[in-house]
Amino acid sequence: MSLLSERKMKILQAIINDYIATAEPVGSRTIAKKYDMGLSSATIRNEMSDLEDMGYIIQPYASAGRVPSDMGYRLYVDKLISNLNNIEDNPKEVFLKDIIESNISRIDNIMEETARAISLLTNYTAIITEPVTEKPKIKRISLIPLDERNIMCFVVAEQNIMKNNIIKTLNIPNEHEFFRLSSIFTENLKGLSIDDIDENVVLCLESESRPYEDLVPVILKIISKDFGSAENIEFHMSGARNILAFPEFSDVSKAKTFFQALEEKDMLITLMGDSLNSDMRIFIGNENQIEEMKNCSIITASYKMGSNSRGGIGIIGPTRMDYSQVITVLNGMVKNIERVLKILSDGNNDT
Amino acid sequence: MSLLSERKMKILQAIINDYIATAEPVGSRTIAKKYDMGLSSATIRNEMSDLEDMGYIIQPYASAGRVPSDMGYRLYVDKLISNLNNIEDNPKEVFLKDIIESNISRIDNIMEETARAISLLTNYTAIITEPVTEKPKIKRISLIPLDERNIMCFVVAEQNIMKNNIIKTLNIPNEHEFFRLSSIFTENLKGLSIDDIDENVVLCLESESRPYEDLVPVILKIISKDFGSAENIEFHMSGARNILAFPEFSDVSKAKTFFQALEEKDMLITLMGDSLNSDMRIFIGNENQIEEMKNCSIITASYKMGSNSRGGIGIIGPTRMDYSQVITVLNGMVKNIERVLKILSDGNNDT
DNA sequence: TTTAGCACTCACGCAACATGAGTGCTAACA
DNA sequence: TGTTAGCACTCATGTTGCGTGAGTGCTAAA
Numbered sequence: 001m002s003l004l005s006e007r008k009m010k011i012l013q014a015i016i017n018d019y020i021a022t023a024e025p026v027g028s029r030t031i032a033k034k035y036d037m038g039l040s041s042a043t044i045r046n047e048m049s050d051l052e053d054m055g056y057i058i059q060p061y062a063s064a065g066r067v068p069s070d071m072g073y074r075l076y077v078d079k080l081i082s083n084l085n086n087i088e089d090n091p092k093e094v095f096l097k098d099i100i101e102s103n104i105s106r107i108d109n110i111m112e113e114t115a116r117a118i119s120l121l122t123n124y125t126a127i128i129t130e131p132v133t134e135k136p137k138i139k140r141i142s143l144i145p146l147d148e149r150n151i152m153c154f155v156v157a158e159q160n161i162m163k164n165n166i167i168k169t170l171n172i173p174n175e176h177e178f179f180r181l182s183s184i185f186t187e188n189l190k191g192l193s194i195d196d197i198d199e200n201v202v203l204c205l206e207s208e209s210r211p212y213e214d215l216v217p218v219i220l221k222i223i224s225k226d227f228g229s230a231e232n233i234e235f236h237m238s239g240a241r242n243i244l245a246f247p248e249f250s251d252v253s254k255a256k257t258f259f260q261a262l263e264e265k266d267m268l269i270t271l272m273g274d275s276l277n278s279d280m281r282i283f284i285g286n287e288n289q290i291e292e293m294k295n296c297s298i299i300t301a302s303y304k305m306g307s308n309s310r311g312g313i314g315i316i317g318p319t320r321m322d323y324s325q326v327i328t329v330l331n332g333m334v335k336n337i338e339r340v341l342k343i344l345s346d347g348n349n350d351t
Numbered sequence: 352m353s354l355l356s357e358r359k360m361k362i363l364q365a366i367i368n369d370y371i372a373t374a375e376p377v378g379s380r381t382i383a384k385k386y387d388m389g390l391s392s393a394t395i396r397n398e399m400s401d402l403e404d405m406g407y408i409i410q411p412y413a414s415a416g417r418v419p420s421d422m423g424y425r426l427y428v429d430k431l432i433s434n435l436n437n438i439e440d441n442p443k444e445v446f447l448k449d450i451i452e453s454n455i456s457r458i459d460n461i462m463e464e465t466a467r468a469i470s471l472l473t474n475y476t477a478i479i480t481e482p483v484t485e486k487p488k489i490k491r492i493s494l495i496p497l498d499e500r501n502i503m504c505f506v507v508a509e510q511n512i513m514k515n516n517i518i519k520t521l522n523i524p525n526e527h528e529f530f531r532l533s534s535i536f537t538e539n540l541k542g543l544s545i546d547d548i549d550e551n552v553v554l555c556l557e558s559e560s561r562p563y564e565d566l567v568p569v570i571l572k573i574i575s576k577d578f579g580s581a582e583n584i585e586f587h588m589s590g591a592r593n594i595l596a597f598p599e600f601s602d603v604s605k606a607k608t609f610f611q612a613l614e615e616k617d618m619l620i621t622l623m624g625d626s627l628n629s630d631m632r633i634f635i636g637n638e639n640q641i642e643e644m645k646n647c648s649i650i651t652a653s654y655k656m657g658s659n660s661r662g663g664i665g666i667i668g669p670t671r672m673d674y675s676q677v678i679t680v681l682n683g684m685v686k687n688i689e690r691v692l693k694i695l696s697d698g699n700n701d702t
Numbered sequence: 703t704t705t706a707g708c709a710c711t712c713a714c715g716c717a718a719c720a721t722g723a724g725t726g727c728t729a730a731c732a
Numbered sequence: 733t734g735t736t737a738g739c740a741c742t743c744a745t746g747t748t749g750c751g752t753g754a755g756t757g758c759t760a761a762a
Contacts, residue, residue, distance in 0.1 A: 027724050040736050045725070063724050063742040142495045146511050154505065160497050162515070179530050241610035250603050252595050259592035378755050391705055396756065414711040414755050 004054075004075075010037060011047050012056055016068045016076050020320050023247045025065030070285035070319065073297070077282055077323050107131075107341075111236040114313070114337055119239025121329050124317035125262070129272050130234040131303070131311035131341070133159055135193040136227055141185040141219065143178050151215075153222055159306045163226040167218055177212070184208045185219065194227050235268055248295060248318045261292035262316075275300035275312040280330065285319045297321045303334045305341045313337070355405075355426075361388060362398050363407055367419045367427050371671050374598045376416030421636035421670065424648070428633055428674050458482075458692075462587040465664070465688055470590025472680050475668035476613070480623050481585040482654070482662035482692070484510055486544040487578055492536040492570065494518075494529050502566075504573055510657045514577040518569055528563070535559045536570065545578050586619055599646065599669045612643035613667075626651035626663040631681065636670045648672045654685045656692045664688070 004012065014035040018026040028041040028048055037044075048066055051057045056072035059065075068076070111128050118126035136157040144152040151167040173181060188205050189197070197220065206213040240262055249255045261267055267290055275281055283289075283298045293316070300314040313333055315326050355363065365386040369377040379396040382388070388395075399417055402408045407423035410416075419427070462479050469477035487508040495503040502518040524532060539556050540548070548571065557564040591613055600606045612618055618641055626632055634640075634649045644667070651665040664684055666677050 025724090029724075041724095042736055042738095043734085046735090049726080059725085061743065063726095064744075065724065140495065140497075142493065142505075144491065144493045144505060144507070146490075146507060150511065152505075152507070152513065154493075154495060154503075156495070156497060156503070160501065160517075162503065164513070164515070166511075175534075183526075241607065241614070244603050244607045244610065252601050252603060252606065255603070255606070256592065256595045259595065263592070376755090380755075392755090393705055393707090394703085397704090400757080410756085412712065414757095415713075416755065 004051075004056075007037070007039075008047055008051055010035075011044060012051055012068070012072060013076065015048075015051075015057055015066055016072065019068055020322050023318075023320055025060055025067050027065035030065070068320075070287065073284045073319065073323070074287075077284065080324055080327060081280075081282075108234065108236070110337070110340055111234075112238075114333060115236045115238035118313070118315065118329060118333055119242060122315060122317070122322070122326055123239070123242050123245065124315050124321065124326065125240045125242055126238050127268060127272065127312075127314040127316065128236050129312045130236075131159070131305040131309040132233055132276075133157070133161060133227075133306075133309040135195055136161055136309075137191050137193050138189045138223065138227075139191075141189060142182045143173075143185070143215075145172065145175070145178055148172060153219055155223060155226060157227060159309050161227075161309075163222075165222045165226070167215065167222075169215070169218075171212060171214065173212055181209055181212060181215070189223075194224055197223075233269065233272075235265070235272075237262065243317070246318050246320075248320070254295075257292045258296075261290060271298060272300060272312040272314055275314065276302045276310045278302065280327070282323070295319055297323075299323075299326050299330060301330045301334050303337045303341075305338070311337075355407075358388075358390075359398055359402060360430075361386075362395060363402055363419070363423055364427065366399075366402075366408055366417055367423065370419055371673050374671060376411055376418050378416035381416070419671075421638065424635045424670060424674070425638075428635065431675055431678060432631075432633075459585065459587070461688070461691055462585075463589075465684060466587045466589035469664070469666060469680060469684055470593060473666060473668070473673070473677055474590070474593050474596065475666050475672065475677065476591045476593055477589050478619060478623065478663075478665040478667065479587045480663045481587075482510070482656040482660040483584055483627075484508070484512060484578075484657075484660040486546055487512055487660075488542050488544050489540045489574065489578075490542075492540060493533045494524075494536070494566075496523065496526070496529055499523060504570055506574060506577060508578060510660050512578075512660075514573075516573045516577070518566070518573075520566070520569075522563060522565065524563055532560055532563060532566070540574075545575055548574075584620065584623075586616070586623075588613065594668070597669050597671075599671070605646075608643045609647075612641060618643075622649060623651060623663040623665055626665065627653045627661045629653065631678070633674070646670055648674075650674075650677050650681060652681045652685050654688045654692075656689070662688075 011031060014031045014037075015026050018030065018034065028045040031037070031044050032039060032041040048057065051072075052059060052066065056069060056075060057066040058069045060067055107130060111130055115126045115128045118124075118128075136159060138155065138157050139160075140156040142154040142156075144154060146152050146166070149168055149170065149172070151169060151172065153165050153167050155163045155165075157163075184205065188201055188208070192201070202216065202220070205216045209216060240259060243249050243258055244255055249258060270289060280299065280301045283300075285297060286294050288294070288296070288298050295318065296316055297319050298314060298316050299321075300312055302310050302312050304310050313330060315330060317326070362382060365382045365388075366377050369381060369385065379392040379399055382395050383390060383392040399408065402423075403410060403417065407420060407426060408417040409420045411418055458481060462481055466477045466479045469475075469479075487510060489506065489508050490511075491507040493505040493507075495505060497503050497517070500519055500521065500523070502520060502523065504516050504518050506514045506516075508514075536556065539552055539559070543552070553567065553571070556567045560567060591610060594600050594609055595606055600609060621640060631650065631652045636648060637645050639645070639647070639649050646669065647667055648670050649665060649667050650672075651663055653661050653663050655661050664681060666681060668677070
């Protein structure tokens with residue numbers, strides 16, 4: 001696009017900064033006073049008029065100040081991103097570490113805490129998905145007796161992804177059979193992903209597991225349910241209520257549609273879905289696909305766990321969002337979560 | 352307290368009904384017209400004047416209609432409760448069954464679905480706690496290898512309560528040892544509650560589990576963490592945003608404090624805490640202890656699972672709440688959830 | 703005891719108005 | 733030619749005053 005003069009850029013930046021802080025249209029005089037650029041309000045007015053013609057700012061009504069447009073934010077954000085390289089550990093990130101490490105135990109705890117930390121730090125709404133592994137390889141299957149009718153089936157896959165399911169059957173093996181069956185399933189399925197389980201494997205399992213071969217289809221069904229599709233992604237969300245603090249949502253009906261949108265899981269999948277493919281994505285205002293969120297900006301980042309698992313973190317807030325802060329926090333969080341997950345799976349530290 | 356005449360009672364009821372529906376102060380003329388009681392507005396005015404003197408209704412400002420007071424609601428609710436005996440299965444409850452049975456699998460799913468169903472049916476906020484068992488007896492302990500550094504410890508207690516925890520250690524047993532250790536722990540701890548584990552048991556465990564006796568304290572710690580205190584009650588909540596639909600909360604700041612309060616887990620524990628001891632409790636307006644919820648009413652009910660586990664269901668809404676509906680729904684839900692949990696633990700139906 | 707009638711109160715909505723922040727334009731200045 | 737001062741103009745916002753109507757309390761008649 002057209003290149004902006006140094007001065008126009010500065011003015012645009014000032015407008016965005018001020019608008020982020022106050023949520024009020026910002027006028028030429030305000031800029032002249034607050035941000036001393038050695039120019040009179042009149043000059044700034046002229047520049048602003050230009051900026052408006054170019055589409056970077058908008059005048060909400062005839063004699064009001066100016067407000068950044070989506071395009072204006074976009075320019076600003078692109079500039080931020082290009083400066084992203086020289087980010088290093090800062091005090092804030094250290095703080096993050098404390099927050100997170102306080103409750104390392106189960107993966108959903110970590111996610112929960114991370115989401116809370118993000119919403120706390122930014123005052124926006126945070127969404128985080130648990131890491132998903134594409135067709136993970138099975139590591140172990142354990143069958144455990146519960147009572148006279150129920151068996152617990154415990155599946156461990158790579159990355160120590162664990163799922164447990166209850167199997168109901170009247171044909172309950174005895175103690176030693178459980179051990180034998182667990183070994184059979186583990187031996188035959190170990191190292192296989194859901195796609196690798198073919199006829200041969202099934203036949204093998206069925207013959208070896210006799211007389212409990214009716215467990216085979218049940219267990220395979222469990223596996224395909226747990227590891228087959230990415231449909232059952234687990235989300236954690238925090239700070240949705242923060243949105244109420246912003247004047248943009250002081251109209252209750254707007255807040256309502258916002259909450260409504262958040263409650264739809266499909267929407268969240270759309271939102272986070274392809275965030276997994278790139279490091280960081282920023283959707284400003286109309287750039288995002290969700291109708292109810294056209295006046296919001298959404299920033300998503302992805303983190304990786306091990307070699308082939310990925311999860312996503314997203315922050316949702318008003319278009320007038322403190323992009324610079326959010327990007328920093330998000331960057332820090334990704335690093336942190338990756339670190340924590342690594343510790344968790346390596347087991348370097350004891351409890 | 353003072354007994355109300357039949358007529359006064361009818362008028363109070365009319366006021367409450369109307370106010371529940373409209374959220375507007377209701378005047379004498381409205382009652383005379385809408386609810387034909389064969390009286391003129393003037394007569395009703397006189398009666399209302401009496402009701403106000405007695406404290407059952409309030410005039411928010413000099414020439415407005417009347418609004419029920421907490422005391423008025425209380426009278427109304429007490430009457431509702433006394434009629435509660437002759438409740439039988441109604442269409443609504445059948446509907447509930449459908450909702451819930453659609454997703455029977457894991458206990459937190461049931462809770463999640465139930466909460467959603469309640470908030471859907473009532474348009475209020477639903478809170479539900481997973482069933483807690485006071486010092487449950489241990490049924491089984493299974494140790495499962497994860498990788499070179501991590502062991503999965505899987506504890507099953509009565510009511511099929513299951514907890515899993517990761518144990519980090521460098522001293523990983525081999526396959527057969529795992530089986531042996533699981534048996535040792537199971538045999539020694541089976542049938543004991545956390546309080547029953549004494550010195551003898553520990554010594555026994557330590558000697559039998561050699562050379563992995565360092566697992567003993569770790570596992571005991573896990574058990575006491577999982578089953579010792581009622582601190583880590585799991586909550587499920589749904590429909591918090593419903594509150595935005597009520598004019599009482601059209602002021603955003605009010606909605607904000609409401610959400611804020613809901614996010615505090617301590618508050619929820621206070622709220623649901625002793626609900627477990629009685630069948631149904633109703634806190635109207637100021638009757639409840641939470642400062643931020645003085646303009647809300649809270650209704651809690653408890654359900655039981657097996658012989659010694661209990662959980663709680665709560666509904667939070669504006670003081671002007673459709674008590675009759677909420678009580679019906681809550682009653683139905685308790686029955687349903689108990690039924691579903693029974694099915695789940697009995698295993699009468701297959702999947 | 704109930705009702706009709708009437709004066710009175712007060713929230714609410716509406717129009718008129720003042721205010722002030724902000725603009726665009728023009729003319730003067732460096 | 734770019735910058736600035738000045739001025740008229742615009743328009744959202746807040747305030748005031750007033751009419752309206754819902755609702756009450758009181759009194760007197762039925």
